[in-house]
Amino acid sequence: MTWTAPDVTRSHPWADHLTGDERSLADAWLDHHRETLLWKCSGLTAEQLKLRCAEPSELSLLGLVRHMAEVERDWFRTRFAGENVEYLYVSDDDLEAEFRVDGADAEADLAVYRAEIDACRRTTSGRSLDETYRDPRRGVEMSLRWVYWSMVEEYARHNGHADLLRERIDGSTGH
Secondary structure: OOOOOEEEOOOOOHHHHOOHHHHHHHHHHHHHHHHHHHHHHHOEHHHHHHHOOOOOOOOHHHHHHHHHHHHHHHHHHHHHHOOOOOOOOOEEEEOOHHOOOOOHHHHHHHHHHHHHHHHHHHHHHOOOOOOOOOOOOOOOEEEEHHHHHHHHHHHHHHHHHHHHHHHHHOOOOOO
């Protein structure tokens, strides 16, 4: 039997947070974007997830999943929380490796992505958006709020890419 990415039913968590405090809204929008990326992958085979179907771009849905796992880890765990965790796919010598998916294990990579989201949720749970840290790469003080909104922007951009890739793969569209 051929493995396919698990089905995802989007819950639209942001729709339940049309008013409220900023943290609830930020969590809802970030979770919406996380879920959207998984939704764009649902029902596809490993081979379909690896397709680079918008030439000349090298983007694939699996590459986007791997990239966002790396980005989640970098911003929330490495930078904000100061955890000493290794890269998932890239190295200091090759910061684009997550996009090279020919030999990748799609099932394992989707599990890694989900686990990274869970780890990031634990990292930020109960933390104030006003909390700051000194970014080790930029050498400046940054807030958790800035990280949240940067992540929402990153997901929004890449989910747009995912929309186009999914439509090229099997014609599926959606909001």
